[in-house]
Amino acid sequence: MRMIIAALILLSLVANAAVDQHYEQTLKRDGTSTIVKSMEINIFAADLDERALEKISDTCNTSQRIRCSVEGQTITIEDDFSPGNYYIFKTEHGLTAIEYTLTVNKIPTDRFSMLLEELLDEAEVVESTGGSADPLDLLDKEGNAESVYFLKRFEANITYSVNMPVAITEAGAGGVNATVLGERTVRFDLVDIMEEGQPITVKSQEMNVANIILVVAVIVLGALAYSFFRQKPKKKKKK
Numbered sequence: 173m174r175m176i177i178a179a180l181i182l183l184s185l186v187a188n189a190a191v192d193q194h195y196e197q198t199l200k201r202d203g204t205s206t207i208v209k210s211m212e213i214n215i216f217a218a219d220l221d222e223r224a225l226e227k228i229s230d231t232c233n234t235s236q237r238i239r240c241s242v243e244g245q246t247i248t249i250e251d252d253f254s255p256g257n258y259y260i261f262k263t264e265h266g267l268t269a270i271e272y273t274l275t276v277n278k279i280p281t282d283r284f285s286m287l288l289e290e291l292l293d294e295a296e297v298v299e300s301t302g303g304s305a306d307p308l309d310l311l312d313k314e315g316n317a318e319s320v321y322f323l324k325r326f327e328a329n330i331t332y333s334v335n336m337p338v339a340i341t342e343a344g345a346g347g348v349n350a351t352v353l354g355e356r357t358v359r360f361d362l363v364d365i366m367e368e369g370q371p372i373t374v375k376s377q378e379m380n381v382a383n384i385i386l387v388v389a390v391i392v393l394g395a396l397a398y399s400f401f402r403q404k405p406k407k408k409k410k411k
Contacts, residue, residue: 192211192212192328192329192330193209193210193211193212193328193329193330193331194209194210194211194330194331194332194333195207195208195209195279195330195331195332195333195362196208196209196210196332196333196334196335197253197259197276197332197333197334197335198335199261199272199274199334199335199336199337200337201263201272201337203254203255203261203263204252204253204254204255205252205253205254205259205261206250206251206252206253207250207251207253207280208248208249208250209248209249209250209284210246210247210248210249211246211247211248211288212245212246213225213245213246213247224295224297225242225245227295227296227297228240228242228247228291228292228295228297229241229242230295231291231294231295232291235291235294237290237294238287238290238291238294239251240287240291247288247291249284249287249288249291251280251283251284251287253280257278257307258276258277258278258279258280258307259274259275259276259277259278260273260274260275260277261273261274261275262275265380266380267380268379268380269377269378269379269380270377270378270379270380271341271375271376271377272336272337272338272375272376272377273373273374273375274334274336274372274373274374274375275371275372275373276310276332276334276371276372276373277309277310277311277371278307278308278309278310279307279308279310279332279362280307281305281306281307281308282305282306282307283307285305286305308366310345310365310366310369310370310371310372311369311370311371312369313366313367313368313369314369316366316367316369317367319366320363320366320367323363323366324363328363330361330362330363331359331360331361331362332359332360332362332365332372333353333357333358333359333360334350334357334358334359334360334372334374335356335357336356336357336374336376337356337376338356338376338377338378339355339356339376339377339378340352340355340356340357340358340374340375340376341375341376341377342373342374342375343358343373343374343375344372344373345360345365345368345370345371345372345373346365346368346369346370347368347370348360348361348364348365348368348370350374356376358374360372
């Protein structure tokens with residue numbers, strides 16, 4: 173099985189993770205973000221030690237390296253990201269508006285697989301294999317075809333949500349439309365996007381308050397200046 177499949181099902185062969193996973197990326201205006209990944213492991217619960225989730229939860233409460241939590245049979249891991257390898261974030265300052273554009277080209281399956289394996293090893297649930305996974309390249313439609321086939325057979329439920337800093341004006345990935353969850357939040361079906369072979373693009377916009385204030389100030393000052401010179405009495409000519 174390809175490494176990307178192993179990454180998507182979170183090392184299911186060695187870590188007994190599930191194929192029900194959710195990513196949630198929250199952006200700041202400077203382009204930095206936090207991505208939270210949650211995964212349900214209920215379908216593999218029978219293969220785990222009866223105290224496995226308790227051990228993982230205890231580790232999450234004490235770990236200085238990994239930010240994670242356990243609720244029921246769902247493990248959540250979060251990490252911080254910056255524009256570059258996985259996504260691009262652009263800011264365009266217009267005269268009256270500021271537009272933010274997020275373009276996600278890769279999903280950090282490699283980073284989360286590594287963190288999960290570290291977590292399970294630290295919790296003494298599964299011994300680390302020392303292996304590595306690749307990030308999921310959304311643009312590799314041909315390469316993702318095999319992964320999509322297996323994920324559909326597993327009836328995988330994998331979503332990617334985006335929280336923008338201001339109101340969203342546009343969201344899509346090729347022919348895949350986003351599900352709108354609120355003014356600033358949208359959600360995508362990641363398996364559909366893999367099949368599409370296009371990046372996730374989300375745009376949001378807010379008023380350029382600084383420029384608007386500046387323009388208004390210039391107009392007001394111009395009007396005052398015009399009024400002053402217009403009303404200024406003309407000097408009488410000497411006879």
